[in-house]
Amino acid sequence: xxxxxxxxxxxxxxxxxxxxxxxxxxxxxxxxxxxxxxxxxxxxxxxxxxxxxxxxxxxxxxxxxxxxxxxxxxxxxxxxxxxxxxxxxxxxxxxxxxxxxxxxxxxxxxxxxxxxxxxxxxxxxxxxxxxxxxxxxxxxxxxxxxxxxxxxxxxxxxxxxxxxxxxxxxxxxxxxxxxxxxxxxxxxxxxxxxxxxxxxxxxx
Amino acid sequence: xxxxxxxxxxxxxxxxxxxxxxxxxxxxxxxxxxxxxxxxxxxxxxxxxxxxxxxxxxxxxxxxxxxxxxxxxxxxxxxxxxxxxxxxxxxxxxxxxxxxxxxxxxxxxxxxxxxxxxxxxxxxxxxxxxxxxxxxxxxxxxxxxxxxxxxxxxxxxxxxxxxxxxxxxxxxxxxxxxxxxxxxxxxxxxxxxxxxxxxxxxxxxxxxxxxxxxxxxxxxxxxxxxxxxxxxxxxxxxxxxxxxxxxxxxxxxxxxxxxxxxxxxxxxxxxxxxxxxxxxxxxxxxxxxxxxxxxxxxxxxxxxxxxxxxxxxxxxxxxxxxxxxxxxxxxxxxxxxxxxxxxxxxxxxxxxxxxxxxxxxxxxxxxxxxxxxxxxxxxxxxxxxxxxxxxxxxxxxxxxxxxxxxxxxxxxxxxxxxxxxxxxxxxxxxxxxxxxxxxxxxxxxxxxxxxxxxxxxxxxxxxxxxx
Numbered sequence: 001x002x003x004x005x006x007x008x009x010x011x012x013x014x015x016x017x018x019x020x021x022x023x024x025x026x027x028x029x030x031x032x033x034x035x036x037x038x039x040x041x042x043x044x045x046x047x048x049x050x051x052x053x054x055x056x057x058x059x060x061x062x063x064x065x066x067x068x069x070x071x072x073x074x075x076x077x078x079x080x081x082x083x084x085x086x087x088x089x090x091x092x093x094x095x096x097x098x099x100x101x102x103x104x105x106x107x108x109x110x111x112x113x114x115x116x117x118x119x120x121x122x123x124x125x126x127x128x129x130x131x132x133x134x135x136x137x138x139x140x141x142x143x144x145x146x147x148x149x150x151x152x153x154x155x156x157x158x159x160x161x162x163x164x165x166x167x168x169x170x171x172x173x174x175x176x177x178x179x180x181x182x183x184x185x186x187x188x189x190x191x192x193x194x195x196x197x198x199x200x201x202x203x204x
Numbered sequence: 205x206x207x208x209x210x211x212x213x214x215x216x217x218x219x220x221x222x223x224x225x226x227x228x229x230x231x232x233x234x235x236x237x238x239x240x241x242x243x244x245x246x247x248x249x250x251x252x253x254x255x256x257x258x259x260x261x262x263x264x265x266x267x268x269x270x271x272x273x274x275x276x277x278x279x280x281x282x283x284x285x286x287x288x289x290x291x292x293x294x295x296x297x298x299x300x301x302x303x304x305x306x307x308x309x310x311x312x313x314x315x316x317x318x319x320x321x322x323x324x325x326x327x328x329x330x331x332x333x334x335x336x337x338x339x340x341x342x343x344x345x346x347x348x349x350x351x352x353x354x355x356x357x358x359x360x361x362x363x364x365x366x367x368x369x370x371x372x373x374x375x376x377x378x379x380x381x382x383x384x385x386x387x388x389x390x391x392x393x394x395x396x397x398x399x400x401x402x403x404x405x406x407x408x409x410x411x412x413x414x415x416x417x418x419x420x421x422x423x424x425x426x427x428x429x430x431x432x433x434x435x436x437x438x439x440x441x442x443x444x445x446x447x448x449x450x451x452x453x454x455x456x457x458x459x460x461x462x463x464x465x466x467x468x469x470x471x472x473x474x475x476x477x478x479x480x481x482x483x484x485x486x487x488x489x490x491x492x493x494x495x496x497x498x499x500x501x502x503x504x505x506x507x508x509x510x511x512x513x514x515x516x517x518x519x520x521x522x523x524x525x526x527x528x529x530x531x532x533x534x535x536x537x538x539x540x541x542x543x544x545x546x547x548x549x550x551x552x553x554x555x556x557x558x559x560x561x562x563x564x565x566x567x568x569x570x571x572x573x574x575x576x577x578x579x580x581x582x583x584x585x586x587x588x589x590x591x592x593x594x595x596x597x598x599x600x601x602x603x604x605x606x607x608x609x610x611x612x613x614x615x616x617x618x619x620x621x622x623x624x625x626x627x628x629x630x631x632x633x634x635x636x637x638x639x640x641x642x643x644x645x646x647x648x649x650x651x652x653x654x655x656x657x658x659x660x661x662x663x664x665x666x667x668x669x670x671x
Binding site for chain 2: 015016017018020022023026027031032045050074075076079080081082083084087102103104105106109110113114164165166177178181182184187188191192195199200201202204
């Protein structure tokens with residue numbers, strides 16, 4: 001898996017609550033395209049008009065936010081389905097970090113499987129970052145530093161964030177979760193032995 | 205010992221490793237798979253590894269099947285057809301139990317699991333589908349995962365999890381006539397919001413929940429994810445045991461007795477505390493209809509389309525305006541005056557026998573004035589409905605009794621979608637933008653309310669039709 005250490009890039013403000021996984025990647029694209037092609041269709045309903053032309057009102061289509069690698073979004077981002085394609089789509093679009101006050105739980109987990117960092121911050125802090133993303137000089141970069149667990153803004157503010165230590169290590173080193181868990185083989189085997197005696201009906 | 209919740213008891217029972225950073229390697233008892241699970245199998249093949257415990261896996265195709273044909277060769281999209289075929293080869297190669305197309309046991313994974321007795325109290329159960337929360341209705345800890353974690357469970361039979369918080373949603377009292385489990389869960393989501401239970405496992409308690417059948421409890425737990433919850437659960441009781449007894453994959457004989465003893469120990473201890481408590485009065489819940497593009501946008505059928513100007517803040521006001529624009533609705537319009545173009549009765553939320561009975565009760569002796577589909581949740585549900593004559597009631601009322609059980613219009617992956625601008629009364633679980641097709645306007649309702657809309661051509665308080 002690709003590593004994530006320090007991400008430097010433009011941050012785009014998507015001031016919308018409950019951005020669901022159907023909105024992030026609609027079903028017809030998800031089921032017909034390979035992962036590599038999903039990026040073009042991320043946020044399809046917001047990004048394109050019905051005739052296929054770009055909707056310039058959509059934040060990620062605006063010149064200053066085009067190519068943003070950081071998305072600052074409203075509460076409950078990624079709610080809805082378990083489709084991992086939602087993370088793949090934004091990743092393929094170039095987004096490596098999403099900042100919001102809360103996330104859909106499955107989406108949040110899926111991010112870590114795809115080298116995308118989801119950062120949960122209090123709403124007031126998300127609002128401040130969104131405001132700065134709107135008002136900073138066009139093209140000014142934010143830095144998301146996973147080593148030091150802080151966001152550095154163009155206005156020289158530093159915002160600390162929390163991330164689970166092992167998930168952080170996983171992203172920093174690009175670890176493979178299955179290989180990591182396989183190191184626990186003896187513990188899994190002894191759990192099964194104990195459990196088989198306590199709950200034999202599960203094993204029959 | 206400290207008083208513990210149902211969730212806590214199941215969690216503790218499944219700890220393989222407790223890491224000091226707060227992560228737990230949790231053992232997974234059951235893994236359900238569907239035609240969308242092919243990616244997990246591909247990843248296993250790429251790595252050259254086998255499923256650790258294939259006998260923990262149960263698979264059935266549901267998302268991509270046509271609702272008007274049980275013949276896989278009829279599926280026009282070659283990619284969809286391959287996914288449906290892949291489940292047969294993948295399960296045959298790996299040793300996972302399959303309920304294939306053409307087998308009466310086939311159906312929507314979240315209907316089949318409980319129906320076959322695969323879902324049991326005290327289990328941990330996962331599936332690469334967000335509505336896995338459904339299975340908590342039998343007292344299991346069940347949640348949806350993405351395809352990377354599907355592969356992780358296939359390889360290790362475990363998942364790393366951070367322990368969620370616990371929320372109790374208590375519904376006391378008696379539901380009124382025409383008010384169903386679907387209305388209860390929509391009322392709960394409207395109250396706590398679509399993010400209200402993020403990071404939490406919900407336990408539903410109270411006399412109104414106890415009084416529900418397993419079918420009703422499945423409907424409630426199914427939409428826990430729409431409240432942001434990781435899982436939803438109902439403690440096992442006599443209703444649960446009566447439901448499970450004799451099901452094909454439920455324990456038998458001495459093992460049943462042993463299991464029952466264990467299951468009886470699972471309900472939350474008196475005095476156990478939750479991180480959050482919410483309560484609703486069952487008697488105050490009415491038939492519900494959603495008006496917007498989030499399941500939290502739910503209102504009693506007696507209400508009117510809300511005014512964005514009444515929103516508590518600008519963010520909410522903007523989202524209401526966007527939703528009303530997409531839905532083509534004018535603030536102040538009574539919900540009962542909103543005309544409907546089409547009706548869908550089905551999905552893992554509402555396609556079980558009780559749901560079909562509730563819809564048939566309203567349909568009986570009336571005529572649909574708009575296209576209305578009924579898609580049974582499994583082959584066994586379909587057979588039972590036909591044995592009870594429900595299919596005849598539906599047909600006589602002009603409803604379409606679709607041939608093949610599956611997800612159908614809930615998610616439209618099989619091509620069952622509406623046309624842009626169409627307004628659909630749907631018994632499914634998500635009213636997201638584009639969920640049932642580009643530009644389609646979805647309103648979530650109960651099966652009884654869906655049938656009422658079908659025979660009236662607009663949203664209608666089903667209580668009037670039942671009196």
